[in-house]
Amino acid sequence: MTFEQFKVPLKFIYSCFLKPIGSHNDQRGRLDSFYEDQAEVYDATRGRLLRGRLTMLKLTADQLRKQIINTSRKPIWVDIGGGTGWNIEKMNEFFPIEQFEKVYLIDLCTPLCKIAESRFNAKGWNNVYVVCDDAASFKLPKMEDDIGKIDLVTMSYSSDFYVSGRVISSDIRVKQGYYCNWFTRWFWQIWFEFDHINLHPSRRNYVEHQFNAIKCFNGRNHFLIPYLVQIPYYIWLGTIKTSTSNSFEVSEHLDYTGSKPTF
Template sequence: MTENSSSLLGDLKILWHLAARRVRGGTHAERLENFYSGQADNYDSFRKRMLHGRREMIDRVPVSEGDVWIDLGAGTGENAEHLGERIGSLGQMYLVDLAPSLLNVASQRIEARGWDNVTTACADATTFRPPEGTADVVTFSYSLTMIPDWFRAIENALALLKPGGRIGVVDFYVARKYPAEGHRKHGWSTRTVWPAWFGSDNVFLSPDHVPFLESHFETEVLEENRGKVPYLPLVRAPYYFFVGRKPSGT
């Protein structure tokens, strides 16, 4: 089988899971594992063409020697790749997710790269605590839209961060009907179609992510863009990335 045909078969498998397979499970963790278990091996190749802005967000997060970095909803750990050589300067990086099948891929990646300062954790983003107790960086990469209590996850990140620590978020979203001055405005079709389209896979776009982040952190970077969708050449999905700083007095 050629590389191209193998890639196409992997894409078709992902598309079947996205469009046709019913998600089952009594808890959020069970639903995540049910959704991802059949597509974990092909997860990265498909989603790198779908999940835009990850590298740009990570590049804008400053790293100092010995920092603790927590990636909440880390999936297969591909975000760690975007750190490049900077990963070696971290004291510790935690890849946190509720889907064991995705963390298995992350563990294989860690072993293959020889990262002795990167650890996986099967845990809830709303309650996770590292052994160190605090962190210098917390990131969410296309995970907030899959966390039912996303506001609790952000509040947990705020509690985890040291004063002056950074949060980085990249995700799909829709703007509020009447966004604050200086923010992107979306028309009715964008605000209606995309939540329905993603919602069928339990990915819930929100107009409140960005305002909530801005109310809890000092905004350092905010970009609101649109990105290509595989096999839909004329379609662009709305996404944002945000980097913020925890106020020193909190």
């Protein structure tokens, strides 16, 4: 192999496991430091780790088509934690970006946002906006007349990994692969805490409590140590609760592997 072929995995290994993050006053500083050396190789190094983005986009595109079939209004999409814009570029294959009224990418990491801006400029999409801000407090530009009109919110790699609690309230979750044993629960909570990521079971439970589920898939990623230490991940599609909506579907095996929550 040539040096150029080694360059991508070497940057990934150094940035993720060897490079000192240093001392920072806030989350933006930590993220910028962590990703500044690997932003240009980010997409090339996340394919095996982020197994469900393609599934999430295909399922989401299918749901969008069903929702807009009887309306002429174009949907508005907000992709939270969208990073380099890979999701938005890929979605164009399943639901053309020109068919959205507006698309917003929200991310706090400046190096990744710059990659996204370059990507969208190259595509010539004038309805796609990059908002480099905190997902907990951002404000959308050009949305003065569109408050309450957001049709789709996606979160990819910002909340797709999970661990289950010790007490399982529903047998279907055990049967469909929801449950995590004590070692998996302990190991991955500690592992992700090194990167300031909290996998507390209540996070996913809260989403499922607040929204009506449309589709749900629980999987395991054999990225690091196959069949020994498997990363629990899930896809979740849901909708705002109404007095008439009460749909729930669990699919143990989908046509394509996946891992992201969407609502």
